[in-house]
Amino acid sequence: MPFPSPTPSSSSPTGANANRRNFLAGALAGLAGAPLLGGRALAENAPAATIGGLQEPARQVSIADDVDVIVCGSGPAGIAAAVMAARTGAKVRLFEVHGCLGGVWTAGLLSYVLDAKNSGFNQEIIDKLKERSSYNPNGTKAYFYDPEEMKRLLEELCVQSGVKVQLFSRIVAAYKDSANRLTTVVTESQSGRQAWKARVFIDATGDGDLGNLAGCEWELGESNACPCQPMTMMAMVTVPDPEKLRPFASHYGSPSWRKEPVENFRKELARFGHTPTYGTPSLFHVRDGLFNLMINHEYAVRADDAAAITEATFRARSEIHTITRGLRKLGGSWDGLLLVATAEQIGVRDGRRIKGRYVLSKDDLIEGRQQEDGVVTVTFNVDIHAVSKKANETAAYHNAGVKTKPYHIPLRALIAKDVDGLMMAGRCISGDFISHASYRVTGNAVAMGEAAGVTAALAAASKHQPHEIEWKDASAKLAQLNSKA
Numbered sequence: 423m424p425f426p427s428p429t430p431s432s433s434s435p436t437g438a439n440a441n442r443r444n445f446l447a448g449a450l451a452g453l454a455g456a457p458l459l460g461g462r463a464l465a466e467n468a469p470a471a472t473i474g475g476l477q478e479p480a481r482q483v484s485i486a487d488d489v490d491v492i493v494c495g496s497g498p499a500g501i502a503a504a505v506m507a508a509r510t511g512a513k514v515r516l517f518e519v520h521g522c523l524g525g526v527w528t529a530g531l532l533s534y535v536l537d538a539k540n541s542g543f544n545q546e547i548i549d550k551l552k553e554r555s556s557y558n559p560n561g562t563k564a565y566f567y568d569p570e571e572m573k574r575l576l577e578e579l580c581v582q583s584g585v586k587v588q589l590f591s592r593i594v595a596a597y598k599d600s601a602n603r604l605t606t607v608v609t610e611s612q613s614g615r616q617a618w619k620a621r622v623f624i625d626a627t628g629d630g631d632l633g634n635l636a637g638c639e640w641e642l643g644e645s646n647a648c649p650c651q652p653m654t655m656m657a658m659v660t661v662p663d664p665e666k667l668r669p670f671a672s673h674y675g676s677p678s679w680r681k682e683p684v685e686n687f688r689k690e691l692a693r694f695g696h697t698p699t700y701g702t703p704s705l706f707h708v709r710d711g712l713f714n715l716m717i718n719h720e721y722a723v724r725a726d727d728a729a730a731i732t733e734a735t736f737r738a739r740s741e742i743h744t745i746t747r748g749l750r751k752l753g754g755s756w757d758g759l760l761l762v763a764t765a766e767q768i769g770v771r772d773g774r775r776i777k778g779r780y781v782l783s784k785d786d787l788i789e790g791r792q793q794e795d796g797v798v799t800v801t802f803n804v805d806i807h808a809v810s811k812k813a814n815e816t817a818a819y820h821n822a823g824v825k826t827k828p829y830h831i832p833l834r835a836l837i838a839k840d841v842d843g844l845m846m847a848g849r850c851i852s853g854d855f856i857s858h859a860s861y862r863v864t865g866n867a868v869a870m871g872e873a874a875g876v877t878a879a880l881a882a883a884s885k886h887q888p889h890e891i892e893w894k895d896a897s898a899k900l901a902q903l904n905s906k907a
Contacts, residue, residue: 483608483617489513489586490882491875492607492620494593497525498535498864499848500626501576502543502871503878507624508583509903510879515586515618517593517609520766523576525628527864528569531656531765533714534706536564537802538865542904543872550575558709561677563801563865566708569658593627596635603842603887604636621882623844624874629725630774630850638840639777642724644855649809651771651859652719653731654700655738658762659746664711666755671705671713680704690756691717694748699741701808701818712762717745719818721810725773735768771807771849771862778852779889780834787826787857795893796830797873800866806859822856831861833893836874842887847874876900 490512493504501523504516520529527535538544548565551557556571580587588611595608608617625632630640643650661667670687672680687703699719706714718741720734746761785791787804804821808814835852838844846852847870849862877896881888 481615483615485606485619486616487515487586488619489515490620491515491622491624491878492517492618493624493626493875494607494632495519495525495626495628495848496523496576496587497626497628497848497867498527499628499867499871499874500525500624501579502868503624503626503847503875504585504871505579505583506543506872506875506900506903507879508585508875510876510883510899512879512882513586514584514879515588515620516580517591518587518589519592521589522573523580523587523589524569524572526767526769527567528573528576529765529767530769531569531658531714531763532769532864533569533656533658533708534560534564534566535865536863537800538563538565539798539869542869542900543907544865544868546904546907547575547868550579556709558707560673564677566706566714568709568712593632593635596623596632596637598636598841601842604844607632607635621843621885622878622888624871624878625776625838625844625846625850626848626871626874628770628773628849630776630846633776633838633841633844633846633850634726634774636838636841636844638838638844640774641777641854642726642774643772644809648724648772649722650724651807651809652700652721652814653723653734653738653771654716654718654720654769654807655735655742655765656769657715657717657742657746657764658708659713659715660711660760660762661713661756662711662758664707664713666757667705667707667713670755671707674707690749690752691745693752696745696748698745699811699814701814715742715745718742719807719811719814720768721808721814725770731768731770738768739764772855772858773850775853775858776846776850777839778835778846779837779839780832780852782831782835782851782853782857782861784822784824784854784856786829787824787860790827790829793830793832795833797833797836797893797897798831798866798869799828800826800831800861801828802826802860802863802866804856804859805863806856822859824856826860831866831870833873833877833896834889836870836877837889842889845874845878845888847871872900873897876903 491507491514493516496518508514526532554571556568558566591609591611597606698717703717718738723730723734749756750759804824807819848867
């Protein structure tokens with residue numbers, strides 16, 4: 423559940439507090455006569471300053487659009503949801519806060535897809551990446567890719583399917599009608615504050631931003647007070663001769679080639695006196711001379727704390743620069759090593775998990791539960807990264823003693839319990855801490871997005887709620903669409 427905001431102190435303002443209050447009051451008084459963009463002035467509508475905060479004036483926001491399905495977040499789940507909803511016949515609008523589509527795939531420079539089912543939209547992406555010479559398989563259910571090629575591919579898929587995309591737009595409010603049905607979301611962007619209506623909404627933000635704004639119950643981390651899995655910033659590096667890095671690159675030529683290169687890489691870092699914050703520092707070969715770098719952990723950072731995420735981003739980027747400079751100075755295999763890019767978006771493993779009509783638990787994994795409304799079979803193991811620096815010294819990640827059997831994610835886990843007209847896809851679906859550590863990988867997110875997109879489109883077309891749509895009908899439609907892809 424969300425934590426309440428701190429209660430303002432009722433003590434009288436003295437000293438620094440009084441100065442801050444006087445400064446704010448003075449600043450607002452000065453703004454009262456100042457023109458705003460567009461030639462409008464605050465005048466008598468100036469916000470009222472109080473000790474505890476700022477009371478903003480009410481304002482009218484026009485409805486900018488009215489579509490069948492709105493998808494918030496364009497990561498692996500959001501892209502699949504938007505494209506498949508559009509292919510089902512819905513009018514779809516997709517919002518993304520960053521300057522590219524793909525979320526962790528692109529802005530996050532992940533470069534590595536796990537538990538990728540070789541069917542449906544997953545397979546379509548693989549086929550198109552192959553055409554771009556940007557598919558590097560690692561076994562049958564994982565592959566590496568070039569993030570720049572992925573960016574352009576996802577843009578083409580949205581344009582071809584008719585999805586209306588708006589980048590640089592953050593969801594900041596959500597409104598329901600008297601029947602507790604989500605009807606409208608509000609975004610803020612360079613275009614200002616805009617309101618948008620739809621019949622069905624899909625939260626694919628990863629951090630459950632829309633579900634939170636809509637008033638849904640949610641969990642974060644191992645408990646509401648965490649601890650949470652650490653965040654990791656990815657980076658891309660390049661070298662003139664990639665073969666020289668083979669001893670340090672995980673999975674270079676073999677899916678099982680991981681333990682030895684990690685140890686070799688760790689020793690290289692030790693040569694210039696660096697101990698990485700991630701106990702399993704990894705280098706992955708993407709293509710040609712391009713490699714992906716995963717070498718840091720940022721501990722005890724909540725995904726709903728912007729200030730803490732900012733600090734974590736700075737620390738992580740600093741560590742990446744320290745490591746690449748140190749490796750380059752070693753010479754030899756590292757001659758000519760260049761840091762191409764650090765991720766715009768630090769990788770978040772634990773965000774809000776929105777309460778759905780079914781809550782996945784570790785028992786689903788242990789028993790390998792199959793569901794009549796199962797939208798995807800998950801085969802990935804429980805992958806819990808150390809929640810503290812001390813724990814990382816013992817094991818960088820673990821499975822909490824849970825041995826996973828193939829299990830289903832039911833459609834009910836993708837449908838919000840507290841609000842009608844809202845679905846989820848990706849790592850913000852309904853589940854506990856243990857199950858989330860298995861289903862959160864992006865191959866599963868794509869499959870969840872497909873299911874949510876088709877279900878949302880069918881609900882909008884029939885003027886029903888998502889929970890009223892039979893999975894057998896959505897599944898049949900999904901199979902039909904995938905047969906044409």
